[in-house]
Amino acid sequence: MRTRIKSIPGxxxxxxxxMMIRLTVFALLCFSIYSCKKDGPTTNGIVxxxxxxxxxxxxxxxxxxxxxxxxxxxxxxxxxxxxxxVKTFPDDGGVNAGEMIETIDFVIITGxxxxxxxxxxxxxxxxxxxxxxxxxxxxxxxTLNNRNRQKVxxxxxxxxxxxxxxxxxxxxxxxxxxxxxxxxxxxLMLAPAMPRTNVTYNYSADKINYSRDIAGVxxxxxxxxxxxxxxxxxxxxxxxxxxxxxVIIFTHDQPDCEAKHFTNPNGTHDINSIDKFENxxxxxxxxxxxxxxxxxxxxRNLVAFLKVHKNIKAYFHGNDCNNEFYIYKxxxxxxxxxxxxxxxxxxxxxxxxxxxxxxxxxxxxxxQTIVIDGDAKTMTVRExxxxxxxxxxxxxxxxxxxxxxx
Numbered sequence: 001m002r003t004r005i006k007s008i009p010g011x012x013x014x015x016x017x018x019m020m021i022r023l024t025v026f027a028l029l030c031f032s033i034y035s036c037k038k039d040g041p042t043t044n045g046i047v048x049x050x051x052x053x054x055x056x057x058x059x060x061x062x063x064x065x066x067x068x069x070x071x072x073x074x075x076x077x078x079x080x081x082x083x084x085x086v087k088t089f090p091d092d093g094g095v096n097a098g099e100m101i102e103t104i105d106f107v108i109i110t111g112x113x114x115x116x117x118x119x120x121x122x123x124x125x126x127x128x129x130x131x132x133x134x135x136x137x138x139x140x141x142x143t144l145n146n147r148n149r150q151k152v153x154x155x156x157x158x159x160x161x162x163x164x165x166x167x168x169x170x171x172x173x174x175x176x177x178x179x180x181x182x183x184x185x186x187x188l189m190l191a192p193a194m195p196r197t198n199v200t201y202n203y204s205a206d207k208i209n210y211s212r213d214i215a216g217v218x219x220x221x222x223x224x225x226x227x228x229x230x231x232x233x234x235x236x237x238x239x240x241x242x243x244x245x246x247v248i249i250f251t252h253d254q255p256d257c258e259a260k261h262f263t264n265p266n267g268t269h270d271i272n273s274i275d276k277f278e279n280x281x282x283x284x285x286x287x288x289x290x291x292x293x294x295x296x297x298x299x300r301n302l303v304a305f306l307k308v309h310k311n312i313k314a315y316f317h318g319n320d321c322n323n324e325f326y327i328y329k330x331x332x333x334x335x336x337x338x339x340x341x342x343x344x345x346x347x348x349x350x351x352x353x354x355x356x357x358x359x360x361x362x363x364x365x366x367x368q369t370i371v372i373d374g375d376a377k378t379m380t381v382r383e384x385x386x387x388x389x390x391x392x393x394x395x396x397x398x399x400x401x402x403x404x405x406x
Contacts, residue, residue: 011285046096049083049370050144051381053252054317054344055161057130057309058115060122061346062359064390070115070346071133077367080386081107084369090160090397093148094278096381097263105146106214107138108370110318111159111224111252112344114181119172127165127178135184156185157221157254158208159318160261163280167203170276181311182208182215189221204282209233215374217405218247225253225261225285229300231305238309246377247312254320255328255339256299260291297330302331306337313405314338314379321348322380323366323383325401338403340381342368363388367399377405 007067059070083274084101091098114130144152149211158181166179179201186196189210207223211232218241221378222230226249232344241247253261260284263269264277276291286297306312315337328337347354351364365387372379383398 003183019142025313039069045215045374047105047372047374048101048103049106049108049372050084050104050367051316051342051370052077052345052367053110053297054321054347055134055138055170055343056112056115056161056344056346057133058117058125059346059353061353063135063362064387071137073345074133074137075141076391077365077386078137080384081367082143083395087395089369089382090400092380092382092397094400094402095376095378096372096380101369103147104144104369107142107144108155108250108316109138110157110342112161112251112318112347113156113159113185113305114162114165115346116161116164116169117171117173117175117178119174125173126164126175126180127250128180131184133182134181149382154188155212155219155221155250156189156208157250157252158182158185158223158276160224160280162183163224164204164278166201168271168278170271170273170278179203182206183232196359202314207233207282209237211237215372216245217336217372217374217375218245220247220249221309222249222251225257226302227257227262227281229282231302234305241311243311245311248379248405249312249315250325251317252319253281253317254317254333254341255302255337257295258286258291258319259287259293259295262295262298265289268346294331300332303332303335306335312337314340314403316340316342318342318344319353321354322350323364323368323398325381325399326376332353338401340368340401342366347350372405379403379405 006140055074056070063073084104088100089096113134114127115124117124117126128161157159162181166177166182168177179198183196183201185197186206186208192352210221260276261281262283263279264275265284266275266289298331320341323343324341326339328339343351346352348360350361352360366383366385369382369384380402382400385396385398387393388396
């Protein structure tokens with residue numbers, strides 16, 4: 001059951017009109033952004049990525065001595081990303097170790113571009129406004145070029161906040177729905193013949209699932225989490241991939257997906273304030289009728305899928321916001337999968353508002369660079385600490401991990 005929210009000062013119609021004018025300008029970016037599908041480096045060789053997640057436009061945080069909107073933090077992050085071409089990778093024995101970076105081929109963002117538009121205080125702004133800020137800062141503001149001297153490509157996924165803005169939430173939100181982020185990610189990444197609009201977008205049918213072949217590696221971008229529904233699409237996609245081709249998954253949720261993200265197994269399976277299931281993962285939760293348990297059955301089914309597709313070599317995710325390179329063992333300790341989770345500029349569990357003190361250690365703010373040698377089938381992931389000493393911070397290299405993709 002949803003709670004209807006009384007009008008909040010300011011006309012949402014006016015806001016949306018203003019944002020649509022702004023978004024019309026950014027529509028001109030669509031061709032260059034989507035061109036990453038065909039114009040980026042798709043042959044074997046070395047390819048370089050920037051990876052971040054959970055930008056949470058609209059959320060507040062403490063940053064550099066002030067309480068600011070997420071846009072301030074994300075602008076600072078973009079400024080640092082734009083300095084990468086003149087930086088040198090650390091001499092860590094990984095791919096391109098000790099080499100000047102020069103070019104970045106793709107920027108990957110795995111969701112929660114928008115913060116959930118919850119009724120405050122503080123009132124969180126609508127997804128349309130947040131998407132407009134993201135378009136300014138990232139799609140238009142990142143100035144990196146790929147090795148072909150073309151504008152860097154973007155590879156985007158959705159997060160639970162983006163989805164909840166589109167379909168509703170268990171707590172009061174205003175507006176009740178705003179699918180702007182989901183519509184734009186879907187249109188940019190899937191380039192449908194009939195682009196979706198906020199009116200025509202249907203989350204049940206319009207999942208953001210797509211794949212790319214880059215430098216001899218097959219990339220799967222999976223809507224929210226590889227549940228039983230998304231795995232139907234994944235099976236069809238992987239049927240066309242040679243079994244010796246390495247596969248990497250990028251998605252929002254960690255392998256041990258949170259119970260609350262699944263579809264409500266109770267009653268009419270709706271989103272309500274009692275059951276608190278968010279319905280952002282389409283599979284109905286099987287372990288219990290409450291969100292207070294682990295997703296054991298769902299994980300076991302994922303593990304079974306991974307065992308069949310042994311060429312899936314790595315898994316990248318946001319949501320559980322912190323920089324960590326780890327091995328996922330599954331609920332029964334019967335699999336080993338290399339997993340890379342990335343920090344959030346806003347809601348990091350160490351660097352941001354999800355920390356125990358509610359503020360976090362902003363010197364730990366980080367994003368990742370990913371460098372893949374498609375010929376040697378080797379990948380190096382590096383932590384990039386970008387705010388170690390305030391506004392004058394140089395990028396400081398943190399931990400790194402090099403794995404085989406064979």
